Amino acid sequence: MSRKRRSFTTEYKVEAAHRVIDSGRSIAEVARELGLGEPLLGKWVADERRRVEAAAVHGEAPLSAAERAELLRLRKQVAEQEKDIVFLKKASAYFAAMQQNKTGSS
Known part of the structure; x- marks a missing residue:
C-alpha cells in the first residue's frame, strides 16, 4: 500500500x-x-x-516571529474576506435578478 x-x-x-x-x-x-x-x-x-x-x-x-504570526493571521483574514466578497457578489446578483422578475412581471 x-x-x-x-x-x-x-x-x-x-x-x-x-x-x-x-x-x-x-x-x-x-x-x-x-x-x-x-x-x-x-x-x-x-x-x-x-x-x-x-x-x-x-x-x-x-521578519520576526511576531511579524510572521501577524502576517499569517492577516493572510487568513484576507482569504476569509475574499470568500465573503464572492458570496456577497452572488447574493447581490441573485437579489437583483429577483427584483427584475418582480418589476418585469407587473
Missing part, C-alpha cells in the same frame, strides 16, 4: 524552519515534534537561512 504524499504550505515550512533557527533546538528534535523527516526539515531550515542571509545582504531585516 502506498503512502499519500503530504504537501505543506510555504508558511508552514517557514514556521517549522524558524522553530529550529529561533530556538536553537536540533533539527532532529523539531522534526520528531512535528512528525517530519529530518532531511525534509533540514532542507527547509537551509532554505530559510539562505533567505534570511539574502535579506541581510540587501539591507533588509527578516
